[in-house]
Amino acid sequence: MNTFKKICLVIFVFTLVFQSTSLPIFAISNVDQDDIHTVNATIVTTEDEIEVPLYKEQPIPSEIILNLNQNDVVLILEKMDEFSLVEYKDIETKKITQGLVDNANLLLADENIENEADTDEDKNDHSETVTEDDSLDESKDSTEEAAEEESSDSNSQDQTPDVTGDDQVEESISKSTIDSAADESTDNNDSAVTKDIEDSKSITDENKKQKMDDKKNQRMMTFSSKTSKVATNNQVAYYGVALQNPTHIYASQSVQSSNILKSYEQGSILKYYKLNDSWYETGVYINGNYHIGYIHKSHVENTIQNPEWLNGVALKSSTPVYTKASTSSKALKSYPTGSILKYSTFSNNWYQTGVYINGVKKTGYIHKFHVENAIQNPVWLDGVALKSPTSVYTDASTSSKALKSYPTGSILKYSTFSNNWYQTGVYINGVKKTGYIHKSHVENAIQNPEWLNGVALKSPTSVYTDASTSSKALKSYPTGSILTYSTFSNNWYETGVYINGVKKTGYIHKSHVENAIQNPEWLNGVALKSPTSVYTDASISSKALKSYPTGSILTYSTFSNNWYETGVYINGVKKTGYIHKSHAETITDNQKSLSGYGIKNPTKVYSLASKQSKPLKVYNYGSKLKFKTFTKNWYEATVYINGQKHTGYIHTKDITFEDIAVKTNYNLTLADALEIQKTANPQTTNEYNTFVSKDWINNNKVTADVLNVRGGPSTSYWVVGQLTKGQHVTVLNESGGWYQIEYTKKHQFVNASPDDVLQYLNPNNFVNDKRQQFQFLDLSRNSAATASVLNKYLQGKGTLSGQGKAFIDAGNTHGISDVYLISHAILETGNGSSTLATGVNYRGVTVYNMFGIGAYDSCPIDCGAKKAYEEGWTTPYKAIVGGAGFIGNSYIKSGLNTLYKMRWNPQAMDLTGAYGKQYATDIGWASKQVNSMYNLYQQLDSYVLFLDIPVYRR
Numbered sequence: 003m004n005t006f007k008k009i010c011l012v013i014f015v016f017t018l019v020f021q022s023t024s025l026p027i028f029a030i031s032n033v034d035q036d037d038i039h040t041v042n043a044t045i046v047t048t049e050d051e052i053e054v055p056l057y058k059e060q061p062i063p064s065e066i067i068l069n070l071n072q073n074d075v076v077l078i079l080e081k082m083d084e085f086s087l088v089e090y091k092d093i094e095t096k097k098i099t100q101g102l103v104d105n106a107n108l109l110l111a112d113e114n115i116e117n118e119a120d121t122d123e124d125k126n127d128h129s130e131t132v133t134e135d136d137s138l139d140e141s142k143d144s145t146e147e148a149a150e151e152e153s154s155d156s157n158s159q160d161q162t163p164d165v166t167g168d169d170q171v172e173e174s175i176s177k178s179t180i181d182s183a184a185d186e187s188t189d190n191n192d193s194a195v196t197k198d199i200e201d202s203k204s205i206t207d208e209n210k211k212q213k214m215d216d217k218k219n220q221r222m223m224t225f226s227s228k229t230s231k232v233a234t235n236n237q238v239a240y241y242g243v244a245l246q247n248p249t250h251i252y253a254s255q256s257v258q259s260s261n262i263l264k265s266y267e268q269g270s271i272l273k274y275y276k277l278n279d280s281w282y283e284t285g286v287y288i289n290g291n292y293h294i295g296y297i298h299k300s301h302v303e304n305t306i307q308n309p310e311w312l313n314g315v316a317l318k319s320s321t322p323v324y325t326k327a328s329t330s331s332k333a334l335k336s337y338p339t340g341s342i343l344k345y346s347t348f349s350n351n352w353y354q355t356g357v358y359i360n361g362v363k364k365t366g367y368i369h370k371f372h373v374e375n376a377i378q379n380p381v382w383l384d385g386v387a388l389k390s391p392t393s394v395y396t397d398a399s400t401s402s403k404a405l406k407s408y409p410t411g412s413i414l415k416y417s418t419f420s421n422n423w424y425q426t427g428v429y430i431n432g433v434k435k436t437g438y439i440h441k442s443h444v445e446n447a448i449q450n451p452e453w454l455n456g457v458a459l460k461s462p463t464s465v466y467t468d469a470s471t472s473s474k475a476l477k478s479y480p481t482g483s484i485l486t487y488s489t490f491s492n493n494w495y496e497t498g499v500y501i502n503g504v505k506k507t508g509y510i511h512k513s514h515v516e517n518a519i520q521n522p523e524w525l526n527g528v529a530l531k532s533p534t535s536v537y538t539d540a541s542i543s544s545k546a547l548k549s550y551p552t553g554s555i556l557t558y559s560t561f562s563n564n565w566y567e568t569g570v571y572i573n574g575v576k577k578t579g580y581i582h583k584s585h586a587e588t589i590t591d592n593q594k595s596l597s598g599y600g601i602k603n604p605t606k607v608y609s610l611a612s613k614q615s616k617p618l619k620v621y622n623y624g625s626k627l628k629f630k631t632f633t634k635n636w637y638e639a640t641v642y643i644n645g646q647k648h649t650g651y652i653h654t655k656d657i658t659f660e661d662i663a664v665k666t667n668y669n670l671t672l673a674d675a676l677e678i679q680k681t682a683n684p685q686t687t688n689e690y691n692t693f694v695s696k697d698w699i700n701n702n703k704v705t706a707d708v709l710n711v712r713g714g715p716s717t718s719y720w721v722v723g724q725l726t727k728g729q730h731v732t733v734l735n736e737s738g739g740w741y742q743i744e745y746t747k748k749h750q751f752v753n754a755s756p757d758d759v760l761q762y763l764n765p766n767n768f769v770n771d772k773r774q775q776f777q778f779l780d781l782s783r784n785s786a787a788t789a790s791v792l793n794k795y796l797q798g799k800g801t802l803s804g805q806g807k808a809f810i811d812a813g814n815t816h817g818i819s820d821v822y823l824i825s826h827a828i829l830e831t832g833n834g835s836s837t838l839a840t841g842v843n844y845r846g847v848t849v850y851n852m853f854g855i856g857a858y859d860s861c862p863i864d865c866g867a868k869k870a871y872e873e874g875w876t877t878p879y880k881a882i883v884g885g886a887g888f889i890g891n892s893y894i895k896s897g898l899n900t901l902y903k904m905r906w907n908p909q910a911m912d913l914t915g916a917y918g919k920q921y922a923t924d925i926g927w928a929s930k931q932v933n934s935m936y937n938l939y940q941q942l943d944s945y946v947l948f949l950d951i952p953v954y955r956r
Contacts, residue, residue, distance in 0.1 A: 456518055639651065723753060
């Protein structure tokens with residue numbers, strides 16, 4: 003009976019509310035005030051609905067102003083056949099909104115009383131939370147509401163609630179529900195009656211639900227009929243977001259010339275139909291009249307047909323959920339950076355979600371740029387904590403609370419979550435919590451680890467409990483120990499060690515070991531140390547298994563950057579050992595044949611690749627040798643000893659492939675040398691301006707017995723030459739008491755000027771000239787040219803033609819450069835065409851003299867022929883070989899072994915202060931010799947010049 007009384011009481015209260023409630027004028031501006039009749043109703047949902055749309059205008063569906071939830075209370079302003087104009091007051095903001103609601107979703111006040119007990123259950127059936135915060139908010143709201151209900155229930159026993167208007171409606175409904183619930187919990191005597199009412203109510207609810215669904219389906223069919231003008235030819239209906247601010251509905255398909263039927267705010271949710279490639283078609287009511295309108299496709303964005311639920315991270319510092327798909331719209335709720343949110347795909351730029359405001363679920367929108375989606379298919383990973391400490395946060399933000407922290411090097415397990423965050427689980431007081439680790443705070447373990455061998459570098463090298471050198475060392479190894487481990491992270495390897503028979507996983511820092519080479523290569527090499535040891539470990543501090551003498555040829559394989567690996571037999575058992583790379587020199591893989599010149603005197607070929615080993619053979623300084631590349635410091639050569647072939651080794655520093663310049667110092671200055679050379683009457687064919695005293699010339703004839711011809715109009719000038727009494731002169735000019743005469747026009751040899759002598763005497767004028775540096779060539783060394791090369795050069799040079807072998811034999815016999823002998827002979831014989839070169843009959847015998855030996859300026863032919871006769875030079879060959887002996891004995895072997903020395907003899911000047919023995923008086927003799935020598939050397943495939951350069955004291 004108590005239940006029945008309370009129902010009657012609620013009906014009475016509603017009656018009072020309806021009589022006392024007045025509707026604002028602006029809400030019913032098109033309705034006569036006398037005809038206004040308002041009714042309260044409660045929003046109910048069908049099985050397929052979570053929310054009920056409040057439409058802005060007819061035709062339906064039009065723009066959705068907001069979504070109403072189960073149990074929301076509205077005031078019906080005007081009831082029509084299918085939809086009703088209602089007014090809704092937001093409980094939080096007190097904002098009043100008018101719009102159209104489907105009548106099938108409205109439960110009138112009398113009906114509401116009967117069905118109020120079902121509203122909380124319906125609400126729970128359709129509720130979803132966006133975040134953990136939302137759950138907390140909802141719980142908080144429910145608690146507050148429960149407190150209010152409890153307070154209201156206690157007050158109702160003593161006094162009548164003081165409420166007016168909409169607030170009265172809300173409280174009266176709440177009170178009736180509370181009272182009903184209170185009766186059920188307190189009146190045990192009426193339990194049977196209550197059960198009957200509930201059973202009857204359940205049957206009534208089912209019938210009412212079915213009627214509501216049938217009614218709504220019928221209305222939608224009616225609505226489809228009304229809108230057939232729009233949705234023709236099976237047009238596809240779309241929901242979309244208004245992009246323009248505002249977004250216009252045009253009267254025709256033209257943006258520029260058409261009238262605007264209606265406009266909507268940016269972010270409004272609209273319904274329309276596909277018309278063509280550029281336009282959508284829709285319907286709008288203007289002053290109660292139905293109009294067909296058009297929306298340009300670029301002005302709206304279609305929503306996604308099959309939305310997908312996603313998890314994500316709030317990126318903004320206060321990430322809003324908007325009432326509309328527009329950042330200009332109101333924010334329903336905001337979340338701090340890193341909050342984990344749940345939402346569904348909605349459009350290209352927006353997600354859709356639900357939030358609870360004072361316990362009421364609202365639909366909102368999140369911009370795609372404001373969140374970062376979680377990875378769809380997360381992958382579980384292992385990693386190393388990098389920070390000190392490394393924290394697991396409540397949200398994906400380093401500003402959020404740390405659930406738990408780990409020391410640097412801790413091994414953690416987590417799954418991929420977003421671009422910058424991993425997700426993991428931690429236990430707090432035995433309860434598992436989900437947390438987040440920033441990607442920069444951990445280093446991922448390698449997905450496919452690879453097993454490696456390596457060398458311990460530290461003393462000692464430790465295996466740590468965690469991937470941190472600050473963690474405990476499980477075990478340590480001495481430097482050089484060979485270890486096995488697998489790749490783990492960028493800076494750490496993982497391995498296993500046994501502690502008291504139990505295998506433990508540990509970690510080795512990468513800088514503490516040196517990896518062995520993955521694909522070792524077998525090599526041959528030379529032992530460099532005395533002795534060279536093979537060690538038990540890759541450490542020179544470890545025990546030596548075996549040792550070898552310097553120069554021994556060893557076989558080993560590559561192992562690490564600093565070590566080779568090899569095998570040795572100890573008492574018949576093979577042991578693995580290690581050779582330090584600096585203790586052995588690897589033999590070249592592809593040996594090349596070379597030729598060079600020995601620069602040691604003597605140059606030795608050793609039995610082993612060690613200068614401490616026995617020499618197999620020795621060669622003179624400058625000898626041309628053939629050999630092969632062997633190691634960095636050694637060449638391999640083949641020598642024959644008593645007809646037996648032997649392999650030997652030449653040190654690379656004993657061989658040269660480039661010109662060798664030796665400097666010989668003399669203890670006199672160039673000025674000193676010039677004064678000495680002036681006493682030797684140095685000659686030249688240069689032309690000078692010459693002068694004689696006019697006192698000794700009469701009628702162009704010399705009147706003195708001997709008259710000096712000088713290089714200038716003064717006795718201070720050098721004497722170029724002399725004239726005798728009666729000689730005729732040609733006077734060219736007169737200068738004071740001197741006549742300038744014609745004297746050197748014929749380029750005869752005359753005394754050279756001091757300046758010209760100094761020009762040829764100074765070696766610095768020639769040493770850097772590639773051609774003139776042949777003046778300093780060591781003439782005691784053979785060029786190693788073949789006879790064919792020499793004959794090619796001698797072709798067309800008179801009796802010298804075809805004498806290549808003769809010059810080679812002469813050079814080898816007397817220790818003289820074959821190239822120099824050819825150059826000398828060409829100069830002396832005028833390319834093999836002189837009288838002495840072509841043969842002179844002396845005492846009935848034809849003799850030859852190729853070097854002008856014994857010939858003098860005053861007796862060039864007879865004296866030269868006489869010398870040839872005395873030496874038996876009866877053929878060009880004999881003249882070449884015999885003459886070379888004279889040159890070798892008289893000059894080369896006496897220390898005058900360069901053209902420069904032969905001409906100027908600096909050693910004699912240094913030792914005696916006199917010019918000494920000189921091969922020629924012509925100051926340009928050495929310079930003239932080099933042309934033939936230079937040209938001939940260019941015919942050789944390769945050559946090295948051994949130069950001896952004089953250095954005068956400064």
